[in-house]
Every structure is written in structure tokens, then in C-alpha cells.
Amino acid sequence: MQPENAILQSTAESFVGLGEVVKSASALESLDDIDRGQVQQHFPNQLQGQSVQNHCQVFVEKKMNLTLTPISSAREGGAVTTNNNTINRSARSNAFVAVAEGRDQSKGSFAVAVMHLRSLQIELCQFVDSAEFTRLKARIQVADPQEIILAESCNEKGSSTVLADALRTHFNWANLSLVHRRYFNAAQGVQLIEHLGNKEVSHLNSSVFEKDLCMSACAALLKFVEHIQNVCFYAHSLQINYCPIEDCCIMDIGSWQNLELMEQSKNKPSLLSLINFTLTSNGFRMLRSNVLQPCANEASIRQRREAVTDLVQDQHLFEKLRQLLSRMHDLDGLLTVYVQTPKETTVQTAENLIKQLLRLYQTLSMVQSLHNILKEAELDSQLLKDKRESLADPRLTQIIDLLEEHIDPCVLKAAKKNSIALRNQKCYAIKNKISVKLDLARRTYEELLNDIRENFSSKDNVRIAFSISRGFHFVWVCRDPLRAILPPIFIREVRNRASITFTSRNMIRYNDRVEQAVAEVMIATNVIALDILEQIRPLVACLYRAMDTISTIDFVCSLAMYSVSAETVCPITGNQIVIQKGCHPLLNLKSSREVVANDTYLTVDARFAIITGPNMTGKSTYLKQVCQLCILSQIGCFIPAEFAIIPVLRQIFSRIGHNDCLEKNQSAFAVEMTEMASILQYADEQSLVVIDELARSENISLSHAQDNIWSVGRFLAHLLRMVWK
Template sequence: MSKKNFNYPSKLKLTPMLEQYLGIKQNYQDCLLFFRMGDFYELFFEDAKIAARELQIALTSRNPNADTKIPMCGVPHHAVNEYLKKLLNKGYKIAICDQVEDPKLAKKIVKREVTKVLTPGTVVEDLNLESKNNNFLVSIFWNEKKQQGAIAWADFSTGFWTGIQTSSLEEIWQWLFKLNPNEILVPDNFNLPIKNHNIFKDKIRILPKSSYYSLNTGTELLYKAEQITSLKTLDLEDKPELVRVCGSILSYHLQTQKTNKFHLHSFTVLNPTNYLILDEITERNLELFTLLDGKKGPGTLIYILDNTLTPMGGRLLKERLSKPWRKVKIITQHQEVVSFFYTSDELRNEIRSLLNKVYDLERLAIRIFLSKTTPKDLVSLKETLTILPQVHLLLKKQKNIPHFLIQNYKKWDNLEDIKEILEKAILDNPSPLITEGNIFKLGFDKQLDDLIDLTEHGEQKLKELLKKEQEKHNIPQLKLGYNKVFGYYLELSKVHKDKVPSYFERKQTLVNSERFITPELKELEDKILIASEKRKLREYELFQSLRDQLAQQKDRFLFMAKQIAELDYWQSLAETARKWGWTKPEITTSLELEIKQGRHPSIEGVIGKNNYIPNDIILSNEAKLLIITGPNMAGKSTILRQTAIICILTQMGSFVPASYAKIGITDRIFSRVGASDNLAQGQSTFMVEMTETARILRLAGRKSLVILDEIGRGTSTFDGMALAWAVAEELSKRQVRTLFATHYHELTQLEQEYPNIRNFNIAVKEWKGEIIFLRKLIPGPADKSYGIEVAKLAGVPNQVIARAKEILNALEQKEAEIKKKIIQKNLLSFLPKTKNFNQKIATHPILEELKHIDPNNLTPIMALNILNSWKQKWGKYEN
């Protein structure tokens, strides 16, 4: 790249250092280049302007007195991590350029090169990583000709990665929104929809398709990374698009990690049929991880559910909540272990006490393997390994332990050999930097012991030498001193100059004294001065050797990290169940769903168990679709959500907030709850509602669970009611388990037309002009909406409430009159005028037809057809 591309005057005369900087920058144009200069990392030109603005640090100039100034800023190397964290959180890509040559040995300019590239999705150091959250890098690819595509995601900090190939572009978007990654790789020929680009624009990295998404390159990299000779081993032989995205992730690994060692686990193709599918919309509507406004904490399910004590367990819990199982055998295996810990309070408390001392073994293993670990990491590893035997012993002592848990601890690896090495080698409080020494204990290495003795006891050796000279020559007045010019010296007043030995070499004469050195003092001084540097170098060599030794144990570390994560997951679910009084649900392959005294765990967590009113829900062949009516604020949405959440918890192997639950396995849960818009994507509230409804109608099957709240409320009354009616009919006909909350009382008529629809309502009580929400779900439709009463509770002014009641009464009277006229017109207008009206009615043929009509088996269309035929027969009569 030519110099003018760096946005500075082409005539500017550059120093050798800046020439070096620009030569390196040329290969990292999409990065902020942190250039090591002494004790600082410096940035220049446009990079400096960006960093100064984003980090709020001073922007200075390399040549402030020249006509053309070079923008410059810098940060101290010892505090660089805090600055890197801020930039990564803002989505920047950073290249770290270090000195790779000792400045003392450099003949000209110190040699420098980029030692690592940091990006938001590939960080393995503890910079912007959240302990209980995965840090996902996602890559997507779409083949327009074949109408096939793929998405893969990886967490470089833990080594986990997986992906799917699909013929549905929409499915790729759904996974992208669900994963909410920190970085997204896309090929340069991919036309990302504007709405998605706007949402993820700060996370997107556009890469050359020809190199990063090459099928041949992807295949070769998978062979190397996975150490295989056939894609069939990974179930990828018939998934070329998935091979491409895997290749792009591995290529990005090479670029960012600056090593040919691939640390990702064995790739596994995600099989959606193994899991209960929860798309991003359902996760958001059910507030599994965040509230509807995007905030975390109280009110979310994970806030109540997470009683894990290790980072690995916390991440596993979120993964299982995001993808519960679908197979009964797997669910019951985990359920049995949770039940075991639920009933073993003493054991669970002991396990929790031990797990609380465990560090992130998974991420420690990855950093060790990638040679990015610190001495503090090894202390954390050592402390973690001291806990493993204690946990193992606890489990071995238990009786009546579930077979699934027995399998877990029988394969247990205490890593005793590694613990012994670390206990012998690493200090309890070592230096944070591997180049500063003070890492290893005495006794670990003889050469290092001698250097430590010199550096830590040098002062004592100097005092011993002084004492020896004093006693040898009987000159107790002899003193030891030091300055930067001469180093260490012996000083004696001129009064005693006749006692100076012949081998004392005079170095300085003062007014009242003289300073000397001796060959022994000089030798000792040289040893002391260079011992510190030699010690640092020796400790650095030993640390690298130990790190390489530990890196070979990566698979053992990761295996035990998985064991700890599983154990933490089980005890966390048991702890939550015990804390909130949950029960073990019954699981069945049928389509039944029965919940007694069910509760919403997140709301109960906020208001308290004693303040929550539980409810029953039964979905069966006779009641596949429940139409739930009742006023706003009565709790319709809560009952809908809690039913879905109880199904999710069941399929995680968890206990549930209910006195009894029998749950038929669910393949997907769909949620259309609440009103929201998405102005960023150009979608109104009603458009969002209809988009989500359309997705449900396309994908929901008999094993799905659908919860719908207020369909059709975003448009006119008749349009909305017609849509809600049609949606309910469709779900009923397809036998989809559905909870349908609505304000359209007209929909309650569906119970008479469809045998699998039942009406329920949330009970309220009127007392002295006020309404009391009873929060109980009872059979039958609600008698009215209570909209004005709810408005009054919300604080709408009294004059508005009074006027609203007047208008409502007028409208209801008008509606009654209209209905009366319609009835009269439709039923009486076609009767012939006669003086003997009652006699005419008694003999009219319409009565004969009415005798043979069963209203319970009439659809609205059939009724309209009958009315039309009557109109044709008798509509000629006049009023």
C-alpha cells in the first residue's frame, strides 16, 4: 500500500521507526495498531485520532514543532488491558505489535512484529469476557444458486463450536438473532439485508469469499485442525456450505491467534431434532435471559434459575436453557440426578462450598494451550486442582446414587500429577508478568535457586564481606556504600588511612574520607547486578517449559471442566427447586399437558411466593386450544408465559414451579406475547405481530406449544377480530396445543363450533364500583372487558372515566338497537303480512327447516349460506 493511503502528506519525511510502523500497518489496515515503544504502546495517524476519541486520552503530535504534525497517542504497557477492553467493547479490531528483539542487542532499530490480533469474537484473555457468558464468533454463507446456506458459531475462549446447513435463509437469520454474537463473518459477495446490517453493523467483518470461504481451503483446514482424513468423520461430506463456514472460522483463527495450533474442540453438526427449538422471539417474549426492554437481572428466568457457582456451570445452564432436550431418556437421566441432589441437602451444601473455590478450568486450559496464560492463571489452576479430589471423595461416599451420576464420577480425573507439579513450582502470589521473575518457588530449579539467593540475599552477602574486611584488618570504622556512578564501595575516614590494605583500589577522595573497591567486592557486585536479569530470564524459560508441559494436558483439563460444569448444573437446579418449593414433573411422549398450582418463577421471584396466586392448566384431546378472556392486568399473559416456561424447565431436566405437572414432550414453543414495534427494521407493532403470527402458522405442528396474546389488536376491530378468529380456527383444525388470550369476546363462540376448543377466563370481582383481580383461571368466558375500570386503576382522571362510561352506555344501547333491528329484519321481514300473525308463524315452512338445524355443528359460513337461501325463498315479502 502506498503511503498516501495512510492519510498523511506524501512528502512527509519519515523516521526509520515510522517507516517500520507503516510497513507493519500495511498488513493490518482494518486494525488499530498498538506499537510498542519502551514502556508505552503508541498509535499514530488516523489510529491515534480514533483511539484518543474512544479512550478519552490526550492526542499529541510526534513532531509538534514541524509544519506537518503526525497525530499520536499512547497508553502504558502495564495498563494496556483496560484500554483494550474498552476498544473491544466498541467493536474494534486491534493488532498488538511488540518488540521481539532485546533493545540492547539491536544494531539499528529494534525489530517489531504483530504478536496477536484481538477482535471482539476471538478474545481468549480475560479482557471483555463475561465469566458465565459465551463469547461467540459467527460465520454465515448462502449459495444463491443452490438455495443452500450454513451458519457456524465458535467460542474461542472455551474451544466450543458447532453449526448447521440449511435450505432456509430465514433459519440462518433466526440463529443469528438467537446467538447475538460479538462478531460476524460474511463473504464479500453476500448481500446482507439492510435491516439485519443495521442491527449488527458494528459486528460485521466482510471477508474475501475466494480465500476465506473456499471449499478446498475449508476442507484442508478441517483435515488439519481435526486431524482427520475424511469429512465423513465429522458428518460433513454432504454439507459443502457448512464446510465453507467452518473454513472461514479456522482461517480467521490463523489470522487472529498468530499460531498454527488449532485449539477448537472436535466440530459437531447441530441436529435440531435433538432439542426443543426456541427462537429468539420466543426467548425474548418469555424473558428467559433479558426483559422485554433488554435489561438483565430480576424478572428474567435465568436470574431465578442460576445458582451455579462456576463459570463453566453458568455457561452450561444458559446453553441448556437456550436448547432444552427433546428425548425423554436424556431428560429423565438428568432429572434423576437433580432429584438426588434435591433430596441430599447436606451433600449439596458441601458440593456448593467446594465448587465456590473452582476457577474457570475451561478457559484456563485454552489459554495455556495457546501460550497466553499468566502466572496468576497457574495459581488459579493449582487452587482448582486441589478441589477435585475433595469433590470426588464426597461423591464416592454416597449411597443410592443415580447410575447417570456414577458414570460421571467413575471417569473422574483428579489430575494429581499436575497439581503436584504446580504446588512444587508456583508461588502463591507470583508476579503478574512472566518477564518480571518472582514466579517459582525455591527448590524447583537449582540454577534458579542460586540466582534467587543472590537477588534476595545480596545485601546480606555484602554485609558479610564488610564484616570480614573489618575483622581481618581491625578497622571497625570501615563502611559500605553505594551510588549510581561507582556502584558499591568501601569507605574509610582519612584518620585511618594507614590501615588501608594494599589490595584496596582507591576510587574517590572526599574531604574527610576515601572510597575503595576490592576485587572480591567487584565480583560480588557484578553477580548481584546481573543476577536479577539472569533470574528473570531463567524464570521466563522455566515458565515457557512448564506451560508447554501443561498444554499437552489440554484434553484432560477440558474433560474435567465438563464434569465440573455438569455437577454444577445439577446442583444449581436442585438448589433452585429446594429454595422455591418446586416439584419433579412427569414426562410423557403423549400430547397431554397438565399443570396444577402452576406459578411463574420470575414473577414469584420478584413478589414472593406467598403473594403469588397459582393456577391450573390442562391441554388434552378435548381441550387442545384454550381461549382465555378477561380484563387487562388480570394475568392472562402471565399464565401463558408460565405454561411455556414450565415446559422448558421440564425438558431441561429441572423441577418446576407447580404442585404437580405432567408434560408431553414439545418440539417447539412459539410465543406471540405483548405489543412491540421494530422501527429500526421499518416494522410497526401490527406488522411485527403479523410477522410473528405468520411464522407460527408456517412452522407449528401437533407437538408444538403455541401461546398467543391479543392477536389482531393492532388494526381495526373487525379486521383484527377476523384475523384472530381465522388463526384460532386454523390452530384448532391442526390440533396444535395452544393458549389463546384475547379481548375479542366474539371468539368465545368457537367453543360451540370446535370440539377441541374450551373457554376460560381470569376471574375478577366487582365491589363498590371497584374491580378486584382474583388472578384465578376458571372455566367459561369473561362477562365483559372491564377496560374502563382498569383505566381508573391506572390513574386516568375521574372526568375522563365518567365521560368514558357515558360513551360506553350510549354505544351499548346503540349496539342493542342495531342488533334488534338486524334480528327483526332478518327474521321478520321475509314473513308475509297477515292479520293472524301468530298463526302464520306457526304454519310457516321456516320452522320446519329450523327443526332440522343443529347450531352446534354450524360454521359461520354454513349459517350464512342458510340465511342466503332463506332470503332467496322468502325475501320477496315486504314489511
């Protein structure tokens, strides 16, 4: 016997369970002088050992009886499994933003075009802004982009413009791309919108096409996305909407921070995290957008309040909707494959296409259940009634019937969700006897899995595992993996705390053949999937409507969840602010002691209030409370109070804090005066202004400070006539 084989045999005898693997691998590696019968004599117990728990998919078990272990059991990589609807709140959204700046007579005007790459929705907006770009920064911040596109405009020295410098400084996480101005072409923008926009779901009137800045920003955005993402959009496949800034309550980014609307740290809650009970990414994006820019349309606010009232009063309906939403896939990710086409077809694109078809089939099945739930409920809300009617679209049923003709529903019923199960789910997604080429490719794949089962056995503490990165391999669970010695026949070993992961050359060859077989299956499946896709594409408008319905219901359910979790009341829309026993939403949440409620009274005759008191008595908290309650009211949510009348505000200004600004070389007092000048310039009769300790940073007398406050107050109250009509 050769020395290597003696070492191999002695090593195998030393470790329980490793002998069977060594036997199979060595025989397949052509070590002829080791007789199979002799090995069986050496390891009789191991050959009769019980196999590990089967982790393969149900239909594969019946055909091949292949024994596999999910990679999580071997603790490889410390993978963490999450629910399909788990949303990573810290991740940046996949949004591209194009900004067009007006010149000459249009100087001071800006247009913003936003495309969300997951939902492929385009939002256009045009407005007049100040020299500090306050509205522009707020609009871009709401989109939370990963790329900002700007027209290249350099002076003789080649330095970028003031706008580019401001955006680069403020949005340092986003990539700022300067493109040639010829791509900002208004005429080309009109052509692209008419060619790519779906008129059924796009809300554009003739006046929008006359906004040259909007058209030019849209043209640059579409061209840039097609070039960077290497995709082409199908005709009449995009949803393009114009969002007038007049329908939103405007707040600057400083007010978002001052009023604690967004999370600034993990340990400090915010208004957004307080009311966030969404279960879909689209619902969260809608909630976030409404918190940062609350709705200023009175009819929309009233419809949302009615919807929340219906859900609060019908807890059974509310619970069923939440339970159904938790199992839904986001349609915005599914729309990507139906709207755009990759410029080349690969195995990865084929796998993604069939995966999205399976998700679409699952989601539309739940959409039918969602429609049935709303149909059986007694609704008073016009908003929920409209969404119920949108789910009754016969085109949705047409898509489901088309998918049922081709997709095998058994692949979606498998309980196991490990790597091999998910791969087999895509391989067996299409029904048998639809494509001869696909059936032959599957047979080859099954034969290879049978060969692996026959030639490599999982015994005792040595198991065959599968992962996407390594394919089939061995996992040996032992007490001291760092000191254990493997025979040289095994390669690519990875030692963890409780196991050793390794493979052999023959296993690698089998993995290569399996990958080739899977590629043939995916290519054959892709032909059928593309045919299904061509039949679905003319019906894409109903998918946009279904996506909007799901996100709106998720958004309303989140508001209702907060409304029932605290003592709240539905506010009334009026021309004054009257709040009886209102509580600060965040303080009411995290305080272990009883929170002292406060009243608020601001009317036409008493439109100016000065809050006085010693330190640490809650003056600043009270100011934030009034603003947060007004924001909750305008997004359609109930507020923590006994009674409330709140008007529809167009702007909310806040001057809170007394920090200096090193970037602009301004002292704390200069920062305060600069912000107050901006407030005095843009505040109007539909604005709420909150000022906290003006001139606090200056060492001046109390009478002088009071004079400053009264002078600003008189100017606000009388010259700007801040009343609610």
C-alpha cells in the same frame, strides 16, 4: 547550607513521618551537605516510630523483612477486589462466529461455526432457515459473539448482501468482518479439522464431513482466529463438536424477550437470573444456552432431572459440591496456553504461562476432592455417575504428579493476595535447585528488595507501597493532601482525598532494576514451564473432560439450588400438558402477596385454549407462565407446581405485544400478521404456540376480533393438526 536543602529540611520538620523518607531519599540523591547525623538529631522520634503492617508474602518476609503496604490502603485508583469466581454478567463472551450461506441448490441453508476463545471449543451447526434468518439469528445470539465472519459478496455497486445487512443491524455490538470467499473452503476445512481436532473429545461422524457449508465455515473461522489473535494451534488440541439443531427447542429472539427469558434491564428480573446460581463461567454459559435453546432430547432431560433429584434429596452432598465449586478456577481459561502457542515469547507471556500452571495445580487438586465427594455419595443419577468416572482418569493424577515435581506448594498457601505477593508467587513458583540460572536471577531480585528496605524506610504515616503500574513508591497519609507541600526532590505526585502518592528519581532507578530482575526470573521460569507444558499437551483430552464435568455439575447444582429455594415438583414427560396449581416463576419470586396458582390442561382432545377475562386479571402472565414452566422442564429443572406432565417440545412460538416496527415501516397490525404468517408456516405437531390479544391494535368490533382469533385458531388446530403423539 544551600537554599534547596534548607527548604527540604524545614519542610521535613513540619510534617510528622515525612522526615525519615526525606532523609533516605535525599541521601540517596547525593545531597552531600546534609549530614546523616544532623538529620537524625532533627528527627529522633520518627526514627524510632513503629513501621506499618507487613504486606509481603510469607517466604519473602523471612528472607528480606521488607515492609510494604498494599496499594488498596492508599486508596489509589479505587481498586475493587473480587473473588476469582466472580462473573461479570454484563460482559460479552469472547466468541468468534463464522457464517456460511448456501448458494444455488443449497440456497436457504446456513452453517454456523462458533469458537469460544477461552475454552477453545468449536461448535458446528447446519440448518435450513427462512428469509428472515430466524434460526440463524437465534443461534448467533446464543453464542453472544464479539466477531462475526461472513463471506464477502458484493454486487456491482459494492453494497453488502442482505444477510450482512441483517446481521449488522441485529448484532450491532459485534464486529462484522467480511473476508474473501476463498477462505470458505470445504476441503481445507476437512484438513484443518483432521489436523487440529482431538478425536477423543470431538464428536464428529463421517456425515459431518460431507456437510460442505460446515466445513467451509470452520475453515474460515480457524484461519481468521489465527490471523487476528496472532497464534498457532497445536495438532490434535481442539475440541470440535457438531450440534444438531434437532436436539434443541427452537425459539426466536422475539420470544426470548416476550417470555422474559433474558434480562432487559437491571431492575427487571428474568428466568435466567432467577435460576442462575452458577459459580463458574462455563457453568453460566451452559445455563444460558439451555434457557435460550432448551434441550429436546428426552434421555438427556431425564438424566438431568435424576441428577437434580439426587442433589435435592442429599443436601450434605449438595452443599459440599457448591463449596468446592466456589474455590475452583475455570479450566477453560487454563486450556488456552496448552492448546495455542504465541508467535513470540515475552515477559507477559511467560508470566501468564506460570500463572496458568499454578491455577491448573490448584484446580486439579480440587478436582481430586470433587471425585472423592462423588465417590463417597450414593448416587442414582446416571449423569453424575458418568461424571464421576470421567474424574477418575489416571491422566489427571499424572498431571498433578508432574506439577508437584516442579511447583513449590508453599507459594499457594500464602494468605496475602496483594500486588507484590502475586508477583512473588510467580517468581518463586518453581522449586529451588531445578535451574541454576533461575536461582541466580532470584538472588539478584532478593538483593534489590533488600536494598530498597535498607535505603527507604516506612515510618508513621509515610509508607512504601507497591503497585503493578507504578512499582515501589511512597504514600503519605495526611489530613489535607490538597494543600500539603512536598519537597522538590519528590516527583510524580498524585493527590487523593486522604493521601499523596509520590516517588523519587532514585526510587525510579530501583524500579527499573527490579523490573529487569523480574524479567530475568520470568524468562528462566518460562524455560521450565515450557518443558512442563510439552509433557502436559498430549494429555489435554482429560482436561477437556474435566472442564465439561465441572461445568455440568455447576449447571446441575444451579438447577438444584432453585428447586430447593421454592415449592417445586419434578415434572413427568408425557404427550400432553397437565399442570396442577402452577405458578409463574418470576411472580412467585418477587410477589410479597400470596400468588394464585392456575391449572393448565392441553391434550390431544383439548389442544386449543382461549383465555378470557377483564383487564389486569393476569391473562398475559398466565400465557408466559405456561411457556416458562415448559422451558424449566426441558432444561431438567423442577417447576413451581403441585403436579406436572409436560411433553418434549421442538418449537415455542409467541405472539405477545402490539408495537409497530419503524425499521421495516410496518404498523402494529402488519407486524402481528407477519409474525403470525411465520408461525403458521413453521409450527408443527411438537410446537407450543402462545398468542396474546391478536389484532389488539386495530379499532375493530369485538365480533370481528373474535372472528380473526377463531380463524387463526381453526387453522392451527385443524390444518396443522397440533397434537402431541
